[in-house]
Amino acid sequence: GTPTYAEDLARAILTITDKPKDKIEPGIYHYSNEGVCSWFDVAWEIVNYANKACRVEPIETKEYKTPAQRPMYSVLNKQKIKDKFGVEVPYWKTSLHKCLNILTNN
DSSP states (O other): OOOOOHHHHHHHHHHHHTSOGGGOOOSOOOOOOBSOOOHHHHHHHHHHHHTOOOOOOOOOGGGSOOSSOOOSOOOOOOHHHHHHHOOOOOBHHHHHHHHHHHHHHO
16 A cells, blocks of 8 residues: 555645636545555654664564455555646655654654
8 A cells, every 4th residue: 555644635635625616526536645565664664764773574464463354455546636636646755754854853
């Protein structure tokens, strides 16, 4: 999958709501940040960002028991929202670093 940074999603929504009503086509529009990653990738990126000596070990999805069944691959196709509304979708690592910068500076 790919994480979604709330600020990026809010900007996408504002981009859409700034359009004239007659230009907004009802429908389903997917949004998440660009790229593909696992929870391991996200954790690894956070550890690297923090420059900490921490061991991060990947596990198989089947090893992490949850009540909800998850698909093996669940990256959303965002082409429709980009084409229809000109929404720019940042790469997940860029947005993660932005978020971490905010959190570490507050």
